[in-house]
Amino acid sequence: xxxxxxxxxxWRWTESNWHDPDMDWREGDIISAGVDVGSVSSQTxxxxxxxxxxxxxxxxxxxxPKSAENAMDWALEGTGMTLDDIxxxxxxxxxxxxxxxxxxxxxxxxxxxxxxNFMYGPTIKTVLDMGGQDCKAIRxxxxxxxxxxxxxxxxxxxxxRGMEVFADLLGVHITKVGEMSLQVDEEPPMVSSTCVVFAxxxxxxxxxxxxxxxxVLAAYCLAMAHRxxxxxxxxxxxxxxxxxxxxxxxxxxxxxxxxxxxxKALKPSLDTQIAGAIGGAxxxxxxxxxxxxxx
Amino acid sequence: xxxxxxxxxxxxxxFISVDTEKCTGCGDCVEAxxxxxxxxxxxxxxxxxxxxxxxxxxxxxxxIKYTCGPCKPVSDRPPLPCVxxxxxxxxxxSW
Amino acid sequence: MITAGIDVxxxxxxxxxxxxxxxxxxxxxxxxxxxxxxxxxAVDAALKDADLASDKVExxxxxxxxxxxxxxxxxxxxxxxxxxxxxxxxxxxxxxVIDVGAEEGRAIRVDERGKVVDFAIxxxxxxxxxxxxxxxxxxxELPLEELGRLSLTSTKAVPMNAQCAVFxxxxxxxxxxxxxxxxxxxxxxxxxxxxxxTSMARRVGVKPDIxxxxxxxxxxxxxxxxQRDLETEVLIPEDPEYVSAFGAALLAAGLGK
Numbered sequence: 100x101x102x103x104x105x106x107x108x109x110w111r112w113t114e115s116n117w118h119d120p121d122m123d124w125r126e127g128d129i130i131s132a133g134v135d136v137g138s139v140s141s142q143t144x145x146x147x148x149x150x151x152x153x154x155x156x157x158x159x160x161x162x163x164p165k166s167a168e169n170a171m172d173w174a175l176e177g178t179g180m181t182l183d184d185i186x187x188x189x190x191x192x193x194x195x196x197x198x199x200x201x202x203x204x205x206x207x208x209x210x211x212x213x214x215x216n217f218m219y220g221p222t223i224k225t226v227l228d229m230g231g232q233d234c235k236a237i238r239x240x241x242x243x244x245x246x247x248x249x250x251x252x253x254x255x256x257x258x259x260r261g262m263e264v265f266a267d268l269l270g271v272h273i274t275k276v277g278e279m280s281l282q283v284d285e286e287p288p289m290v291s292s293t294c295v296v297f298a299x300x301x302x303x304x305x306x307x308x309x310x311x312x313x314x315v316l317a318a319y320c321l322a323m324a325h326r327x328x329x330x331x332x333x334x335x336x337x338x339x340x341x342x343x344x345x346x347x348x349x350x351x352x353x354x355x356x357x358x359x360x361x362x363k364a365l366k367p368s369l370d371t372q373i374a375g376a377i378g379g380a381x382x383x384x385x386x387x388x389x390x391x392x393x394x
Numbered sequence: 395x396x397x398x399x400x401x402x403x404x405x406x407x408x409f410i411s412v413d414t415e416k417c418t419g420c421g422d423c424v425e426a427x428x429x430x431x432x433x434x435x436x437x438x439x440x441x442x443x444x445x446x447x448x449x450x451x452x453x454x455x456x457x458i459k460y461t462c463g464p465c466k467p468v469s470d471r472p473p474l475p476c477v478x479x480x481x482x483x484x485x486x487x488s489w
Numbered sequence: 490m491i492t493a494g495i496d497v498x499x500x501x502x503x504x505x506x507x508x509x510x511x512x513x514x515x516x517x518x519x520x521x522x523x524x525x526x527x528x529x530x531a532v533d534a535a536l537k538d539a540d541l542a543s544d545k546v547e548x549x550x551x552x553x554x555x556x557x558x559x560x561x562x563x564x565x566x567x568x569x570x571x572x573x574x575x576x577x578x579x580x581x582x583x584x585x586v587i588d589v590g591a592e593e594g595r596a597i598r599v600d601e602r603g604k605v606v607d608f609a610i611x612x613x614x615x616x617x618x619x620x621x622x623x624x625x626x627x628x629x630e631l632p633l634e635e636l637g638r639l640s641l642t643s644t645k646a647v648p649m650n651a652q653c654a655v656f657x658x659x660x661x662x663x664x665x666x667x668x669x670x671x672x673x674x675x676x677x678x679x680x681x682x683x684x685x686x687t688s689m690a691r692r693v694g695v696k697p698d699i700x701x702x703x704x705x706x707x708x709x710x711x712x713x714x715x716q717r718d719l720e721t722e723v724l725i726p727e728d729p730e731y732v733s734a735f736g737a738a739l740l741a742a743g744l745g746k
Contacts, residue, residue: 203441205438205441206438206439208438208439209438209439209440209441212439244395244440245395245439245440246395246396247395247396247397247398248395248396248397248398248439249398249400249409250398250455251401251402252401252455252456253400253401253403253455253456253457254401254402254403254404256403256404291404293403293404294403294404297404329402330402333398333402333407333409333488334398382441382442385442386441386442389442
C-alpha cells in the first residue's frame with residue numbers, strides 16, 4: 100500500500116504480505132498457521148512443515164474476527180492455498196479468542212518467545228516486544244521456552260500507542276519519528292518517562308518555548324527507551340538480545356535502548372511484527388504432531 | 395519460569411511473581427486471597443505441557459495495586475494472605 | 490502576624506495571605522513557562538485582593554511541586570504538611586485529608602492533634618489525578634465543568650476497564666461509538682477515578698471526618714462518585730484549591746501543627 104504523505108493519519112504505517120514462490124506447499128505434510136490479532140496490527144503466518152511459507156501484516160479493524168479473516172486472506176493471496184488446506188491454526192495476541200478458525204488460543208508471551216527463537220536462532224536469550232498497546236520483556240531458553248517474563252499493558256508509556264500520541268502532537272508520520280529524533284546535535288533532557296499524558300503536556304510546553312520537533316521527539320524517544328529499559332532490568336538482560344514488534348522498526352528507540360543497555364540488539368532478518376504469529380504457527384505444528392501421536 | 399503479573403506505572407512497580415517451578419497448582423492461594431486475584435489453570439506460557447499452575451487473573455493484572463491495597467496498609471503491615479498460604483514459597487510481591 | 494503561603498502546583502500557582510488564621514487575600518495564576526512570572530503574578534493578585542503592601546507580609550512559606558522555585562521564601566514545606574495544616578485548621582474534626590490536584594493525588598491521615606500519621610501519594614501517573622478527567626472531557630468534547638455536572642444525571646453504572654488515561658481515551662471513544670449515553674460515560678470516568686483515589690486512601694486507613702481538597706474537589710461528578718465509593722460524605726471547603734497555600738501561610742505564622 101503506497102504511503103500517502105499528505106495524509107493527516109500520522110499513525111499510518113505500511114502494510115505488507117509475502118509468500119515463498121519457490122516452495123510447493125502441496126508437498127507439505129503439516130500446514131499450520133499463527134494468527135496474531137493485536138490491538139493495532141494483525142498478522143498471519145503460514146508454515147509448511149515448520150518452515151516459513153507466507154505471511155501478512157496489516158492494521159487491526161474495529162472487529163477482531165474480521166481482522167483475523169482479513170489477515171488470513173491476505174497471507175493466502177496468490178498462493179493457491181485456501182483456509183481448508185490449513186491443518187491447524189493458533190490464535191494469539193490481544194484478540195486471540197476471537198480468531199474464528201483457530202483451534203486454540205495461546206498467550207502472546209509464549210508465542211513471542213517461540214517466534215523470537217525461530218527468527219534469531221537458539222542463542223537468543225532476552226526479547227523485548229514493543230507492541231501497539233503493551234510492552235513485554237521475556238527471557239527464553241535455547242528451545243524458545245519462557246524462563247521469565249513481565250508484561251506491561253496497563254499503561255501507555257513504552258507502547259506504540261504512546262508514540263502515536265506524539266506523532267499526532269507533532270504532525271509527524273509514525274514511520275519518520277525514529278529518524279527525525281536522531282537529527283539533533285546532542286541529546287536533550289528527557290520528558291516524563293512514566294506517563295504519556297504528562298510527557299505530552301511537557302512536550303507542548305517545550306514546543307511553545309521554541310524547541311524544534313526533532314529535539315522534542317528526541318526527548319520523548321529517550322524517555323520511552325528509559326522506560327522499557329527499566330522493565331527489562333527487572334528481569335535481567337542476557338545476550339543475545341532482540342527487539343520485536345512495531346517499535347523495533349523505530350531506529351530512534353532501538354538505538355537509544357541499545358545505548359542505555361550498553362549492548363546491541365540482533366538485526367532482524369524478518370519483519371519484527373510477525374514474531375508472535377510465527378510462534379503461533381510453530382505451536383500449531385507442535386500441537387498437531389502431538390494430536391496425531393495420540394491417535 | 396518466573397511469571398511476573400502486574401505493571402509499572404508512574405506511581406511505581408506492582409508485580410506479583412509466581413515461580414512455576416515451585417508452584418504445584420494446589421490452589422491454596424486461590425482460597426487465601428480475599429479478592430479473587432488468583433486462579434489455577436493449565437500453564438498458559440507452556441502450551442505443550444498439561445501442568446496446572448497459579449496465575450493472576452487477566453482482570454486483576456492491570457489493577458493489582460488497588461485490589462491488593464487493603465492487604466498492604468502503609469504501616470503495621472501483616473503477612474500477605476497469599477504469600478503466607480503458599481507452602482512452596484512460590485509467590486512474591488514486588489511492592 | 491501577617492504571613493503568605495505560596496503553592497506552586499503543576500497547573501496553577503496559588504497564594505494565600507492570612508492574619509491570625511483569617512484569610513485576607515488570595516491569588517491564582519496559571520503556571521506558565523516562566524515560573525517566576527507566574528509566582529509574582531499570583532503574589533501580586535493576593536496582595537491586591539488583601540489590599541496590602543508587600544512589606545506588611547512578615548513571613549512567606551512555599552509548598553507544592555515547584556516550591557524550590559520561590560526565590561524569597563523564608564522556608565518551604567512538603568505538600569503533605571501544608572495540606573494537613575490547612576485542612577485541619579478548617580476542619581479540626583477531620584482525621585483523613587484527601588487532596589486531588591491536577592497531576593497528583595494524596596491521602597493523609599492525621600491524629601487528634603492534627604499531626605500527620607500516615608500518607609500515600611500517587612504521582613507521575615495521570616490516571617489518579619485531575620489530568621485524567623481533563624483528558625476524558627476532551628475525548629467527550631465537553632468542557633470539564635459540563636463533565637462533572639452531566640455525571641450527576643446518570644442513572645447507569647458503566648464499567649471502564651482502562652487504567653491509563655491514554656487507553657481510557659480510546660475506551661471513551663468506543664463507548665461513544667457504542668451509543669452509550671454521554672452522562673453514563675461521564676459517570677464511568679468519575680467512578681473509575683474515584684476507585685483509584687479511594688484505594689489510595691484505604692492504604693492509610695480512612696477515618697472520619699474526611700476533608701476533600703485540591704482543584705478536583707470542585708468537580709461535583711467526582712465528589713459524587715467518591716462519596717458513593719467511600720460510603721460517606723466528605724467535607725469540602727469553599728476554595729479547595731487554596732487549602733495547601735493556606736496551610737503554608739499558617740505554618741509560616743506558627744499556627745500549623
